[in-house]
Amino acid sequence: MITIEQNNTINNYRLNPAQILVLGFASIILLGAILLNLPIASKTGESVGFVNSIFTATSAVCVTGLVVVDTGTYWTMFGQIVILMLIQIGGLGFMTMATLVAFVIGKRISLRERLIMQEALNQFNISGLVRLTKHILFTTFIIEGIGAFFLYLKFIQEYEAPKAILFGIFHSVSAFCNAGFDLIGEGRSLTPYVDDILVNVIIWLLIVIGGMGFTVIMDLLTFKKFSRLTLHTKLVLSITGILILTGFAFSFIVEFNNPDTLGNLSIKGKLLGSMFQGITPRTAGFNTLPMDKLRMASKFFIIILMFIGGSPSSTAGGIKTTTVGVLILSIISIIRGKNDTEVFNRRIAKDVINRALAIAVIGMLWVAVVTMILSITEANKDFLDIFFETVSAFGTVGLSLGITSKLSLIGKLVISLTMFAGRVGTLTIVFALGRKQQNNKGLIRYPEGKVMVG
Amino acid sequence: MITIEQNNTINNYRLNPAQILVLGFASIILLGAILLNLPIASKTGESVGFVNSIFTATSAVCVTGLVVVDTGTYWTMFGQIVILMLIQIGGLGFMTMATLVAFVIGKRISLRERLIMQEALNQFNISGLVRLTKHILFTTFIIEGIGAFFLYLKFIQEYEAPKAILFGIFHSVSAFCNAGFDLIGEGRSLTPYVDDILVNVIIWLLIVIGGMGFTVIMDLLTFKKFSRLTLHTKLVLSITGILILTGFAFSFIVEFNNPDTLGNLSIKGKLLGSMFQGITPRTAGFNTLPMDKLRMASKFFIIILMFIGGSPSSTAGGIKTTTVGVLILSIISIIRGKNDTEVFNRRIAKDVINRALAIAVIGMLWVAVVTMILSITEANKDFLDIFFETVSAFGTVGLSLGITSKLSLIGKLVISLTMFAGRVGTLTIVFALGRKQQNNKGLIRYPEGKVMVG
């Protein structure tokens, strides 16, 4: 009897991987907030206030990009570099960083640590995880380096060398990590570059590659034929492609003659601007068109795209492309009267479909609750603006119709929490809140009861 | 080979129960629309136009209550009686009516017809279904009769006898069938009776009893102790109770000092008005407060309640109380780390949970697509108004922030289709669209592929 009690106590004090993940992220945010709260972080020489620091640090670590003060205008270079580092840490995931540290100091990685990493990276197997982590770091720095170089070529035409280098690195990291922070100033994001081909293509590539997930990148780097790629890669590529093209076509048609967005641009500008609209809801958060001037239909369409977000094990947020893909395939299979959900000559397991359904429903519940709270605390604002802001935070997108800095204190805290939940994954939070899985064997199991639904 | 071909052809021409259900409802709507399109249906002596007739007939048969022309002001007594009959037919379900006809003319009911009824009533067993149908009709007419009598006692104080009788019957049927049509005139719904106890209590009871579902009513009519009731009844009663009390408390707090709604009412009026707000989203569609004057938070809260709606096998719409209950219980069981979802000492089967998830996701997809279409066709209107209208149509609720009559032609057709889908059930539509369930035995089954979601 006493033994059992002790075991329970020990189990209660031992954190599960999901809890460690949540606490780790929270610690980094807190550390970042303390740094950003220092007077030397702000150009005014006065602290920005702790709620604003928490908000900014959360937004950076959760690679969201929502800002209460403009990153380019308000923060000193110290502040901007803190933000850059928070983005990089958040983007790679603190577990990968921990692996790097362990790797550098030669410490052996225990099975327990590997399990934690598995949770963080949402990977299939423990074996090869350390190798994968090295690949992740190497690949990330290579890609970000290339991106920074090309962006530097553009920025050096406008700014002096040190600033152009910082701008190149900052925007490359911010794009690859799908963070959406920018240093352009005055909340303009990338609107000055709406019809600049170089900036557009580099940012597109960084966003899309960063949002595909490391597993897909690794798979693609083997340069196999499409048919030899894994099912996961095929799904990610197809769905990402469909989402981008749909977003592009939708924006092009709906905004074509909107004088505040595409209307006054050349055809080149219209095409580049629409393409950016199709890509940025893959939770990047940059924008080249003024978001608040979009038509209502475009705003709602972007809400849907933001809710979907990027792909698993990437720096992107949202419920993920594959979740939506699996759900749509599953509904198609019901309509076709098939027992199995099939794609690319493979069958998708029932528990994957159930997990996808759970993720979608929990996501929608979360968005509904947050929108509800904000529609009380921000009663003076427009519903669509609030709804957009909520989904943007949940999907860690960072696009806004302009209300972020005008949020009430409670509003800022709720949005911070939503960014956090969106980043570490609602399911992880649910598991973190939960106790250890109970072993039902030997316990009395209730008889099944009949319930009608729907 | 030829034999197989022929079999397939026969199977293709044979309608499945779901298809018969959909076609049956559609036929009744068409018949209703033809009658309402007649000049004698309208007080102006001129036809209301076919799209408006289709809209009104769909709204009546689908017991929604959204109206493009005010029921009390525009239609003649002929038109109002057509609407009353469409509501009664829709509410009871045309399959129950068909059973009545079969019962009256003494025709034996085939197994095939019983299966169709099963689909319509969403029942567990075929046996006893004919008996149940008789009970349904008997119980419905008794309850509606009692309701009509009490409402008559109120209306006779204001109108002459024939009108008071029609008003009593019409509003009793409309409330029990959760139809939400009213004859009060000038689009006021029941606002003149916001602080009238008799009208409030009678309408509450009719709405709640009608929205619980026939199985629950039957179960309750045996007058057992709560613990002896079926799991389904317990769930319906608990969740309905929670939803009503939550809606009541929310309205009372949020609208307490809103001068356009509860603000200028006495405490009695405030309590009655809030209670009505808690009950009417159980897809009734009546209102005693001006909906467009509610605070933003109240509007969004009602959207959520409308989406949930009433209980299965009732006259109510929405994704249903039990669906939401099962989902919440399932999420709680995940948090608690339990394998089984349990409630009232019973375990809920995995496939019920999956079905609930599918219903919720398909419902949200449908609402998202319709809102998307309307935000293009109704670009001049407010997003919250459009979203509210869409969910109201999907949940066959009938509440509106005032845009129904101002909808564009496409908007009216899309809302009609949404009411239809909401009534016959999105899943039924999906199955109706689908082919016969394929037998996978003997076919090649694809190997399972790995996909990460979320």
Ligand SMILES: [K+]
């Ligand atoms: K972002």
Ligand SMILES: [K+]
């Ligand atoms: K209704």
